[in-house]
Amino acid sequence: MSVITPPTDLLRQQDPQMADVLAGEAQRQAGTLQLSAAENFTSPAVLAALGSALANKYAEGYPGRRYHGGCEYADLAERAAIERACALFGVEHANVQPHSGSAAVLAAYAALLRPGDTVLAMGLAYGGHLTHGSPANFSGRWFNFVGYGVDAETGLVDYHQVQNLARTHRPKAIVCGSISSPRHPEYAAFREIADEVGAFLIADAAHPIGLVAGGAAPSPVPYADIVCATTHKVLRGPRGGMILCGSEFAERIDRAVFPFTQGGAQMHTIAAKAVAFGEAAAPAFTTYAHRVVANARVLAQELEGCGFTVTTGGTDTHLIVADPAGLGIDGPTARARLAAAGIVLDTCALPYGDQRGIRLGTAAVTTQGMREPEMARIAELFTAALTGNATRTRTAVTELTGGFPPYQE
Numbered sequence: 151m152s153v154i155t156p157p158t159d160l161l162r163q164q165d166p167q168m169a170d171v172l173a174g175e176a177q178r179q180a181g182t183l184q185l186s187a188a189e190n191f192t193s194p195a196v197l198a199a200l201g202s203a204l205a206n207k208y209a210e211g212y213p214g215r216r217y218h219g220g221c222e223y224a225d226l227a228e229r230a231a232i233e234r235a236c237a238l239f240g241v242e243h244a245n246v247q248p249h250s251g252s253a254a255v256l257a258a259y260a261a262l263l264r265p266g267d268t269v270l271a272m273g274l275a276y277g278g279h280l281t282h283g284s285p286a287n288f289s290g291r292w293f294n295f296v297g298y299g300v301d302a303e304t305g306l307v308d309y310h311q312v313q314n315l316a317r318t319h320r321p322k323a324i325v326c327g328s329i330s331s332p333r334h335p336e337y338a339a340f341r342e343i344a345d346e347v348g349a350f351l352i353a354d355a356a357h358p359i360g361l362v363a364g365g366a367a368p369s370p371v372p373y374a375d376i377v378c379a380t381t382h383k384v385l386r387g388p389r390g391g392m393i394l395c396g397s398e399f400a401e402r403i404d405r406a407v408f409p410f411t412q413g414g415a416q417m418h419t420i421a422a423k424a425v426a427f428g429e430a431a432a433p434a435f436t437t438y439a440h441r442v443v444a445n446a447r448v449l450a451q452e453l454e455g456c457g458f459t460v461t462t463g464g465t466d467t468h469l470i471v472a473d474p475a476g477l478g479i480d481g482p483t484a485r486a487r488l489a490a491a492g493i494v495l496d497t498c499a500l501p502y503g504d505q506r507g508i509r510l511g512t513a514a515v516t517t518q519g520m521r522e523p524e525m526a527r528i529a530e531l532f533t534a535a536l537t538g539n540a541t542r543t544r545t546a547v548t549e550l551t552g553g554f555p556p557y558q559e
């Protein structure tokens with residue numbers, strides 16, 4: 151038992167309405183299956199840093215060079231986060247201030263590009279992120295994006311196509327990484343193509359960076375000029391972004407984050423990022439990252455056994471893209487029926503056709519301690535949710551999640 155009153159109790163006394171909202175969300179997360187590929191459960195230590203006194207602190211600038219007074223502890227937090235990130239990813243420079251993955255990508259473009267420059271990135275229809283040239287996003291408005299795709303048959307990036315597009319359009323930068331690729335980018339191939347046409351290589355490793363931290367995925371660091379990432383996906387830290395680069399880009403990146411695209415950094419989040427990097431450096435996280443991939447491989451196989459078509463025929467990551475057409479439904483219908491049974495995941499573009507599929511990941515359920523037998527059980531629950539009785543399946547989901555509370559491994 152804690153000797154201090156938990157903040158949630160204080161909140162309940164002052165604002166019961168919002169306390170109910172937060173309690174409801176905690177219950178939803180614990181009582182339904184979290185299979186969104188972009189989500190995870192942070193540790194209580196990360197949550198403690200997020201709810202700390204640093205939430206009150208303004209600290210524009212960088213450690214030792216602040217525009218605000220009283221930054222001695224803010225500086226300690228940010229220096230620790232930077233040092234831990236550099237050690238974890240074997241990189242010379244880390245900027246831990248980006249408020250999100252998108253903010254990290256914006257800053258990377260700001261550091262390397264001018265408006266109107268040409269950028270080669272994965273097309274949105276194939277898994278490119280909004281920041282990879284969507285007309286609804288700054289990227290598509292301010293830069294001239296050219297999109298590469300994936301092979302309709304294999305679901306894999308076609309490096310000849312990337313090379314041909316690079317030769318034709320002479321981009322200033324090439325972006326590798328996507329929101330839905332179950333396979334790793336071939337960073338060396340991207341590097342070679344970028345070098346041939348004199349382009350910068352930006353790796354948007356928002357999804358796999360946690361696997362990289364745990365040694366369960368190849369690192370883009372030796373190949374990319376700039377690595378953009380989130381800290382809240384497989385990496386299991388607070389919601390936020392970061393940028394990794396060599397010292398030759400350090401100053402440009404830092405100025406691109408602050409003051410070019412952001413104001414004061416979120417110091418409580420930076421402290422929480424430091425906590426998460428500390429956790430990710432421990433041997434237990436290496437075990438975790440490998441289990442995430444092992445679980446995803448089993449789940450992909452089980453889903454194929456249930457009638458789904460899994461793009462690329464499986465996965466090397468935490469992420470699976472599955473087409474439920476063989477079951478006579480599309481992705482949005484599958485998501486809705488699964489949600490009714492308490493199984494939460496996202497829809498996603500498929501490498502072929504116009505219909506959407508589903509995207510799911512094993513980061514959160516693995517944090518909960520689920521292993522291969524539970525992956526088989528989850529696949530059974532998919533079948534039950536899509537073909538059987540939703541209420542009965544909902545009860546079975548509650549039973550499964552009841553045995554694996556979040557916030558423990």
Ligand SMILES: *Cc1c(COP(=O)(O)O)cnc(C)c1O
Pocket residue numbers: 188249250251252253255279281327328329354355356357380390391
């Ligand atoms: C998640 C993601 C982002 C954006 O992260 P946000 O924190 O939501 O802004 C950017 N790029 C890729 C490839 C992503 O998967």
